[in-house]
Structure formats: C-alpha cells, structure tokens
Amino acid sequence: MKTVVITGSARGFGLCQAKKFKELGCNVVLSDVNEENLLRAAKELESIGPAETKVIHTVCDVTDCAALEALWDLAKNTFGTVDIWINNAGVNSPDKPAYELTEKEINFLLDIDLKGTIYGSKVAFTGMKEQGFGQIYNVEGYGSNDAMMTGLTLYGTAKRAVTYFTLSLAKESKELTDGKICVCRLTPGIMITDFIKTANGGATKIELPEKTKKVYNILGDYPETIVEYCVPRMLANTKNNARIMWLTNRRAFGRFLTAGFKKRDFFS
Numbered sequence: 001m002k003t004v005v006i007t008g009s010a011r012g013f014g015l016c017q018a019k020k021f022k023e024l025g026c027n028v029v030l031s032d033v034n035e036e037n038l039l040r041a042a043k044e045l046e047s048i049g050p051a052e053t054k055v056i057h058t059v060c061d062v063t064d065c066a067a068l069e070a071l072w073d074l075a076k077n078t079f080g081t082v083d084i085w086i087n088n089a090g091v092n093s094p095d096k097p098a099y100e101l102t103e104k105e106i107n108f109l110l111d112i113d114l115k116g117t118i119y120g121s122k123v124a125f126t127g128m129k130e131q132g133f134g135q136i137y138n139v140e141g142y143g144s145n146d147a148m149m150t151g152l153t154l155y156g157t158a159k160r161a162v163t164y165f166t167l168s169l170a171k172e173s174k175e176l177t178d179g180k181i182c183v184c185r186l187t188p189g190i191m192i193t194d195f196i197k198t199a200n201g202g203a204t205k206i207e208l209p210e211k212t213k214k215v216y217n218i219l220g221d222y223p224e225t226i227v228e229y230c231v232p233r234m235l236a237n238t239k240n241n242a243r244i245m246w247l248t249n250r251r252a253f254g255r256f257l258t259a260g261f262k263k264r265d266f267f268s
C-alpha cells in the first residue's frame with residue numbers, strides 16, 4: 001500500500017487529490033496551516049476508500065523547514081515509507097501590478113509558493129534518498145510556461161521558478177540517484193477553487209474581471225474533475241522528470257472550439 005503526503009491539503013486541489021488517493025487504496029497524510037479545515041478534511045477522508053487505508057493529519061506550515069521535517073518523520077514513522085510527496089500548498093497574489101505590491105505581500109507569496117516548494121522538495125529528497133525511492137510532485141501554475149499578465153507577475157515569477165527548480169532537481173536526481181527518486185511536475189490548469197477568489201492567505205478578496213471569468217468558464221474545471229485524470233497517472237508513473245498535465249494545448253483548443261455550444265458557467 002502506498003503512502004502519500006500532501007501539503008496544503010485541507011481544501012481545494014490538495015484535498016481532492018487526497019480523497020482520490022485514498023479511494024484508490026493509499027494511506028494519506030494530510031497537512032495544512034489551517035487547522036480547522038484540516039480537522040474537517042481528515043474526518044471526511046476517514047470513510048473514503050478501502051477499510052485498510054488510513055488517514056492521519058498534522059498542522060504544517062510550509063514556510064517552516066523544521067515543520068516539514070516533522071511531517072516527513074510523522075509519515076515515515078507511521079507508515080514505514082513515503083511513496084509520493086506533493087508540494088501543493090500555494091497562495092494567489094493580490095490582483096495589482098507588481099510595483100504596487102507591498103514588501104509583506106511579496107515575501108508572503110514567495111515564502112509559500114517558492115520557498116515552501118523548495119523546502120518540501122529538500123526534505124522529501126533527503127528522506128527518499130535514505131529509503132532508496134520515491135516520487136516528488138511540484139505543482140505548476142500560471143507563469144510556469146512563461147505566460148504573463150498584469151496582476152499575476154509575482155505569482156507567475158514564483159511558479160516559473162518552481163518549474164525551473166523542479167526540472168533542475170530532476171536532473172540532479174538522475175545524476176545522484178540514477179532517477180530512483182522521481183522529481184515531477186503536476187500541471188492542473190485553471191481550477192475553480194477558493195484560491196481564485198482570495199490573496200494574502202484569505203485576507204484580501206479578489207474581484208475577477210468579466211473577461212477573466214469568461215476564460216475561466218471556458219478553460220477551468222473543478223479539482224474533482226482534474227484529480228480523476230491526474231491521480232491514477234501519478235500512481236502509475238515510474239519515470240523521473242514526468243509531467244502530469246491536465247490542460248494541454250489540445251484540450252484548451254477543444255474548449256475554445258466548443259465554447260459556443262457548451263455554456264459553462266462557474267460564477268452565477
């Protein structure tokens with residue numbers, strides 16, 4: 001039975017992945033900075049999946065390397081191995097041009113989206129090197145492919161760096177472990193979660209412009225849909241440097257082609 005650790009898994013994409021992994025027979029370690037949501041998520045997961053699967057949870061702030069080490073230790077000591085570690089925790093940036101961002105807002109986002117992913121990868125890689133195997137997934141986002149838009153400069157900078165870091169860590173893994181540790185990218189596309197409505201850890205509301213809503217209605221999906229595609233592929237993957245990608249160019253093209261017939265509306 002595989003063990004999966006997911007950061008930022010008290011809601012949204014992280015929680016949906018956790019549910020799917022458990023449904024497919026994995027032990028799951030939930031972790032998040034939000035304890036209230038975490039407890040609710042853990043309760044929800046208990047009744048999902050085969051009876052022999054287990055869920056445990058712990059508060060873990062990804063900006064704290066020691067907390068991530070404690071998360072690894074908890075998972076390893078409880079289940080014996082960690083097969084898959086997903087650096088999923090992330091926050092959106094406030095919808096304003098980069099020059100208007102405060103120092104606090106800049107540090108808040110980079111600490112979670114970029115440094116949190118680096119810390120999580122470092123901790124998981126160290127543990128997996130000792131156990132001799134494992135998979136690390138880092139979550140890409142807007143900017144990973146060099147896309148640019150006013151209001152998303154900081155977030156895009158972090159996600160572009162996450163992509164570079166993941167590719168380079170995969171190269172290191174090839175050289176240092178012969179690819180036994182698979183360092184991979186998870187590319188969900190646009191997801192209809194609370195993420196798109198808030199920034200600064202929920203403190204700042206984001207009012208989506210009508211033209212953005214239009215694009216989200218065409219290209220977006222609920223995370224429940226995306227995990228149906230991604231999670232089985234992550235479980236089946238054996239390759240270092242893999243990329244599990246939901247919103248491919250082909251899928252996006254198809255969505256634009258059929259947008260006139262399919263009136264999708266996530267916002268009314």
Ligand SMILES: NC(=O)c1ccc[n+]([C@@H]2O[C@H](COP(=O)([O-])OP(=O)(O)OC[C@H]3O[C@@H](n4cnc5c(N)ncnc54)[C@H](O)[C@@H]3O)[C@@H](O)[C@H]2O)c1
Nearest residue numbers: 008011012013033034061062088089090141190191193195
């Ligand atoms: N929603 C989208 O359109 C979208 C698109 C592409 C990529 N992503 C990425 O997917 C991931 C999940 O996004 P989501 O839409 O589920 O967001 P979400 O806001 O619904 O969930 C994020 C979770 O991360 C947690 N979190 C925040 N700061 C944390 C910290 N310091 N330590 C630990 N946990 C923390 C939150 O409490 C929350 O439970 C993020 O990395 C995001 O950048 C999102």
